[in-house]
Amino acid sequence: MSRISLHPRLDNGYRYEEVSNFSGGTLKCLCENNPVEVAIKAQIMYNHACGCSKCWKPEGAIFSLVAVVGKENVKVLNNEDKLQIVDESAVIQRYACKDCGAHLFGRIENKDHAFYGLDFVHTELSNEKGWSAPEFAAFVSSVIETGTPASKMSEVRNTLHDVGLPTYDCLSPELMDLLAIKTAKLKGTYRD
Known part of the structure; x- marks a missing residue:
């Protein structure tokens, strides 16, 4: 069994214990003072x-852990003045701490985008237990762009499969369907 370091929460056997009535938690950036x-x-x-x-x-991870939640369920509690958008031209407006660089959430402002109304959140920045477990790995080949040797990709995919994550070089089929449905609706070609 091949093992390559993916992310601390995946490598160290972090247990996801989803709770049926789990109502969320708090994300904190990496700043020791005034996070x-x-x-x-x-x-x-x-x-x-x-x-x-x-x-x-x-640091040291080749994957992030990211999920979505309705934007109405995301509220900055403290130190909002430390947040900045990383790349204002990107589809997902990623809000990061100016001091430590951690991304806390990303928002899509384009009302015509299939994911409009959903925020991308990094629950890896939460200590609460009860979040849904990772379901898949997306944009796997892209780790080559961030420095993972191409010769290690078989090892990367094997390790992802070992921890129970199907691998995609895009999003999961269900999310790709949502993107295609939105595009078809905008073009007037959608059929149910």
Whole structure:
């Protein structure tokens, strides 16, 4: 069995114990003093390991852990003045702490985007137990763009499979369907 370091919560056997009535928790940036704190007031959906070059990853990790939740369930509690958008031209407006660089959430402002109304959140920045477990790995090949040797990709995929995550070089089929449905609706070609 091949083992390559993916992310501390995946490598160290972090146990996800989803709780049926789990109502969220608090994300905190990495600052020891005056951290940015963001409340997530619902259970997350589509939790996944993401290898894209835009997502924030903890030091030494080649994947992030990111999920979505309705934007109405995301509220900055403390130190909002420390947040900045990483790349204002990106589809997902990623809000990061100016001091430590950790991304806390990302928001899509384009009302025509299939994921409008959903915020991307990094529950890896929460100490609460009860979040939904990662379901898949997305944008796996993209880890090559961030420095993982191409010769290690078989090892990366084997390790992801070993921890129970199907691998995709895009999003999961269900999320890709949502993108295609939105596009078809905008073009007037959608049929149920």
